[in-house]
Amino acid sequence: MGPTNSTKRSQTEIHTFLEKEKERFIExxxxxxxxxxxxxxxxxxxxxxxxxxxxxxxxxxxxxxxxxxxxxxxxxxxxxxxxxxxxxxxxxxxxxxxxxxxxxxxxxxxxxxxxxxxxxxxxxxGGELFTHLRAIGRYTEDMSRFYSAQMVLAFEYLHHLGVIYRDLKPENLLFASDGYLKMTDFGFAKRVKDRTWTLCGTPEYLAPEIILSRGYNKGVDYWALGVLMYEMSAGYPPFFADQPIQIYEKIVSGRVRFPNHFSVELKDLLKNLLQVDLTRRYGNLKSGVRDIKEHRWYKDVDFIAIFQKAVPAPFIPRTDKExxxxxxxxxxxxxxxxxxxxxxxxx
CATH class of the missing domain: 3.30.200.20 (Phosphorylase Kinase; domain 1)
Incomplete structure (x- = not known):
């Protein structure tokens, strides 16, 4: 079986799985x-x-x-x-x-x-990803890839159910004992059929459409994914300032500066996630999350193996300490x- 047929088969299997999960969720x-x-x-x-x-x-x-x-x-x-x-x-x-x-x-x-x-x-x-990231300084791109892939899968699942999360940030990602992540704090999660308008979230992670009081949908989660990937790989977020209003101005401008050590592939993916124009933002287009999963930065990632937790984690937290x-x-x-x-x- 060629790779194209294999890809189609896996896409069909994923869709079937998500449809069953949606039925279970609605029940x-x-x-x-x-x-x-x-x-x-x-x-x-x-x-x-x-x-x-x-x-x-x-x-x-x-x-x-x-x-x-x-x-x-x-x-x-x-x-x-x-x-x-x-x-x-x-x-x-x-x-x-x-x-x-x-x-x-x-x-x-x-x-x-x-x-x-x-x-x-x-x-x-294992504690918060925030604490671990601050202790290390920044993650290698391989580590950022491993952790962000889990968030891509979590969003693929949530969005298929019609749920947007709206609060992705390092403080809301916890390490399980196996070194994989657990998303927590669903206080801002919402079932959305079309769009919603509520202003909520953390300043550094807010999408431009939230700041501009425009109706928004799942695209805000993919913007936040881009912010998280940048912060994990750089050690600091792409938009930061002393006052929230200054952060918002930077976000709405859409101008992002990348550290020299970012790979060409990572920069390309981030440009497509931290995209002010919703009609061009990855995750929000016709192909949905596939644009992200099939991007060349993830070319060596087996998302099904990640979902099954068959890939060894790069860091196993010590659970014998606080x-x-x-x-x-x-x-x-x-x-x-x-x-x-x-x-x-x-x-």
Missing amino acids: KIENPIRQNANLDDFELTRTIGTGSFGRVVLVKHRKDSEKENIALKILDKQVIVKMKQIDHTLAEKKILQALSCPFIVKLLYTFKYNSYLYLGLEYAP NYEMYDEQPLTVSPSERFPREFLEF
Whole structure:
């Protein structure tokens, strides 16, 4: 069988696989899991992350020994309501519980109790890509290729389901024990049929169409992919400045300067991802993600082998040491009665 027929066959197999995943996703979206645990089921160990709406605590399940460590995301209802993030929070839980991808954290448990909402997530012990990248300085192109290929596959999966992620950045990519990545934090994820207009994301990673308040779609994820690939390979993002407004001006200008050590192939791919003109941006064209997967920078990458985790990772995190920052522990202040029952009825 020639390479052309082989490519067609693999494309057909991928499409068939994604269509089955879409059916499974829709079934789970229409019949989401509700309360499948409570706080007494877990033994709290320590805080491994904090955010605007709460924190993430490393916990152990008291009864299920197979799930040795779980990252329990604890969200404060009052803060969510105050910051008008109810819809984003409900969407995060609804979407995450329906996803099944090797490069996305699994939602294992979900429950609510009085003051808080709880999401029990698969624990990635290797810490953030952000921390690892800062420690090394910058990745080789081979490393950037390996990690970015996983994000290409994650986006191919999400976009086939009609979901855009909108929050790709090194802080939201965690190392599993096998050295592969897990995408986390789906607070900005959204099911989109055509376009959406919400301004959300991290300044350095925002696509021009978001900044210019134009309707946007999956193209914003591929712009962010370009930013990530650049940052991994350079050690710094393509657009940075002291103030967000200055960052936005640079992004909208579309002018990108490349370090001398970038290969010709990497520069070419980045020019097509960091493309202000949506009608020319890779991932957003007629061939979709194939323009990226078949680009010459990825010529030696077997995406199916990456998906199956058959390619040895260039870095295996040590799991016998702490890979997350230490935080001051604070007790949970739980209300004696259910807070905002109507607002979080669907959680």
